[in-house]
Amino acid sequence: MPESKVETLLEEVRACTVCAGALPAGPRPVVQFSRRSRLVVIGQAPGSRVHESGVPWHDRSGLRLREWTGLSECEFYDSAKVALVPMGFCYPGAGKSGDLPPRRECAPLWHERILGALKGTHLILLVGSFAQTRYLPRTKGQTLTETVRHFAQHGPKFFPLPHPSWRSGIWMRRNPWFEVDVLPALRSAVRRALSGGTGQ
Numbered sequence: 001m002p003e004s005k006v007e008t009l010l011e012e013v014r015a016c017t018v019c020a021g022a023l024p025a026g027p028r029p030v031v032q033f034s035r036r037s038r039l040v041v042i043g044q045a046p047g048s049r050v051h052e053s054g055v056p057w058h059d060r061s062g063l064r065l066r067e068w069t070g071l072s073e074c075e076f077y078d079s080a081k082v083a084l085v086p087m088g089f090c091y092p093g094a095g096k097s098g099d100l101p102p103r104r105e106c107a108p109l110w111h112e113r114i115l116g117a118l119k120g121t122h123l124i125l126l127v128g129s130f131a132q133t134r135y136l137p138r139t140k141g142q143t144l145t146e147t148v149r150h151f152a153q154h155g156p157k158f159f160p161l162p163h164p165s166w167r168s169g170i171w172m173r174r175n176p177w178f179e180v181d182v183l184p185a186l187r188s189a190v191r192r193a194l195s196g197g198t199g200q
Helices: 003-014 048-053 060-069 106-117 129-135 144-149 167-174 177-194
Strands: 039-042 082-084 123-127 158-161
Touching: 003 106, 039 177, 060 177, 123 129, 123 177, 129 144, 129 158, 144 158, 144 177, 158 177, 167 177
Parallel strands: 039 082, 039 123, 123 158
Antiparallel strands: none
C-alpha cells in the first residue's frame, strides 16, 4: 500500500466515532503506525491519562513496557520503527476494579487493514490477554502466565507479554523466570525486528 494511502488510513482511524455512544469520555482514537513500521505493539486500550494526552502508552505502563523491550522513548515513538495498535483505540471508561475492557468493535473494524498496510513488519508483541485471545487462538484454555512462559512457541511472528500495569510487579515477583528467560529473548527479538531480521 502506498505511503499516501497508509496516511489516509491513519486519518480514518483517528477520526473514528463508531463507539461514540458507549464512551463516557467521548471518542479519541490513540494509535501510531506508518508503512515502514517493523515492530507492532498490540496492547489493550488507552487509559484516562493517555486519553487526555493523545499519546499512546504515555503513562507508567508505557515506561515499564519500554524497559522490558529495551526501546528508548525516541525509538518507541518513531512510527517508522514501531506501530502502536491497541485492541480498543479509545479509553473505554472506568469499571469497578479498573478500566473497562477494550471495545469489541475496534479490532474487527481496523486491525486487518492496518496490519495489511505495514509491509515491513517483522514482529508483533501481544501485550495482555485480550490481544493474545484474538491472535493466538490455540492458547484457548491456557492462562496468560502459561502463554507468556511458552513464548517461543508463538515465534517468529508473535511474542506474548503480560500487560505492564502496576500489577505486573506482583506478577513478576511470583514468576522470576520472566525476567531471567523472557526479557532477554524479548530484547533480542525486538532488536532483530528493527534491524530487518526475523523476530526470534
